[in-house]
Amino acid sequence: MTGPNDSPRPRYRLGVDVGGTFTDIVLTHAEDGTVYTGKVPSDAARPASAVVDGVAGSLARHGVAPEDVEHFAHGQTFALNTVLQRAGARTGLLVTSGFPDLLEIGRLRLRDPIDFFAAPQRPLVERADVREVGERLRADGTVERPLDEAGLLAAADSLVADGVQALAVSFVHAHAYPEHERRAVGLLRAANPGLVVAGAAELWPEEKEYERTTVAVLAAHVAAQLAGYLGELSTRLRALGLRCPLYITKSNGGVMSLDTGTTEILRAAVETLLSGPAAGVAGAVRLARAAGVDRLITMDMGGTSVDTALVEGDIPYSTDSALGDFPLIIPSVEVSSIGAGGGSVARLDASGVLKVGPRSAGAVPGPAAYGRGGTEPTLTDAYVVCGYLDPEDFAGGAVTLDTAAAHASLRPLAETLGLTVEQAAAATIDVATAMMHAQLVPLLARRGIDATGSRLVAYGGAGPVHAALLARSLNIRHVLVPWSPGTLCAFGALATDLRQDLVTSVGETTATLDDARLERGWKDLSEQALAWYARQSSALYGPPRLRRWADVQLLGQSFTLPVVLPDDWPPTAGSLRTLFADAYRVAYGVDATGSELDVRNLRVTLTAPADLPLPAAVGAGSARPPRAHTVHESGERRRALRRRRADLPTDTVVHGPVVISAPDTTVYVPTGATARADSLGNLLIDVEAKEGS
Structure with missing residues (x-):
């Protein structure tokens, strides 16, 4: 308790993302938005240990007392990896x-x-x-x-x-x-x-x-395994001194309390399967909106794959996702896995055609350039050979890149193809770009999205390296690299809302559907949602909002359209007819007015917005001079520069080719492109700008 002359104690919030290779930590000041980030190696056998060690180290490093943390939220791939394996x-x-x-x-x-x-x-x-x-x-x-x-x-x-x-x-x-x-x-x-x-x-x-x-x-x-993990995590965080509410992010882009009963831990087991990727999308959307961007394509590129979401205004959701071999009908952020990751292995197929992935070198032994015993050529090794990474300042100095090993890994591939090692590396990067392009274009077509009007938001360890190259292939001019792309999923865990989705089956046509049944069905779901909200620690979230919607189709058809009932519309069959006709006209260009409808399900979504300040404005860097560098682009050796991201003052514009290193990632700006540092710490890349423009 503070006395009349005492200053109030500072308040902090912790966001954590548990990945396969690293566990990311974001510590933010709850009032002024100051953000501190960190990474620790993940522990596959005891994932809670990495979280606790990372949290303890971050608090000690920045002089924060555990009792001053008012909020803890984390995303994880523990449940997802358990299913996939x-x-x-x-x-x-x-x-x-x-x-x-x-x-x-x-x-x-x-x-x-x-x-x-x-x-x-x-x-x-x-x-x-x-x-x-x-x-x-x-x-x-x-x-x-x-x-x-x-x-x-x-x-x-x-x-x-x-x-x-x-x-x-x-x-x-x-x-x-x-x-x-x-x-x-x-x-x-x-x-x-x-x-x-x-x-x-x-x-x-x-x-x-x-x-x-x-x-x-x-x-x-x-x-059972998730309950054991969450139980151990909760116990150890409490022993560390955290007294705040503890949350876990969900596949639907929301969070839920870790303090759950039998039924809710069972729901958590399936509702958190896409926990990490969903938090990343939430974080990307929040930062993009702050930068004035509402049409974006997210690019979360790690060591194995690229996870992407197509955003037009709101976060996209799906009730028809796939999780490896398994369907997932619980609403989740619509994330698709495309292309290859930084650890994907380059190889020749039976026809002698160069391929990248899907097999990955993983964290161990990893790319040859990491010096952990890997000998196979990977996309990261191709980056090293082409000069897209800074061997003297990679991962904040935590990893020393072995350029000779990267060259050696690609040499057999180059000899078979009759190319130089540099040409083979450039070809590997081109193939990876083409793979991402080929898989992303159909996703854009299915959503009716013109990529040229969107901005590519790149994060993850490898996303900012490859983003400008992918953007050019898609005719996307602008790329946004967030202030800390390697820890964006951890920040997203803090930026997500409380959210709960509920469903009840109807299976009746509008010819016989009683309005009273519609009203009762939505009322029951709303009461369940509010009861769930009452069990959550919701003091740091805004008031809850309920959205009523339904899965509706034409009688005799097999696929439904989501129909959202506005707050001021009565819950009647007449309302569904009017709203469905509008939705059907937009989706198919056909007037379904007067048609008999089949109402399959009623749904309710509860959301309570997170009360989190944006990251504090970034101060001016030291503006230290750049260092000379060399890159290989389009089969040519070119003079380039190396910069550190922390050395770029706000509004500094740099012209490619330039390699910009940061502790959590590297940003590659190719020839003909420019990058500008904004006041929020983002890098805004224009891939079509010319030198001197």
């Missing part, structure tokens, strides 16, 4: 009798319909770990066959005896009539108190049976 709990699945092949049949879609040798997708639950349960509710909710409770418990005992560590339950029509499934989940939890039991309808009551079941399986597979 299938490293979670061995999961058993209990289904309605007659549906044991539910996961194997899936949607009967082939990933590549013209590949006669395509291997089928392997479910997360082995066929031997599926058990049928005697029960059946009809589509109208009437009981065809009562739940066989003894058979249910016997099936679970059989699975546990076989070594299953978690259970998922998914019964037919439980999204609309959950009585049997709810009873089954209760019985299983009572009989197996130490076992994770996930009910599909309890987690996400949407009608799509395969996708709904996948949600339960993913939750069961990940929940």
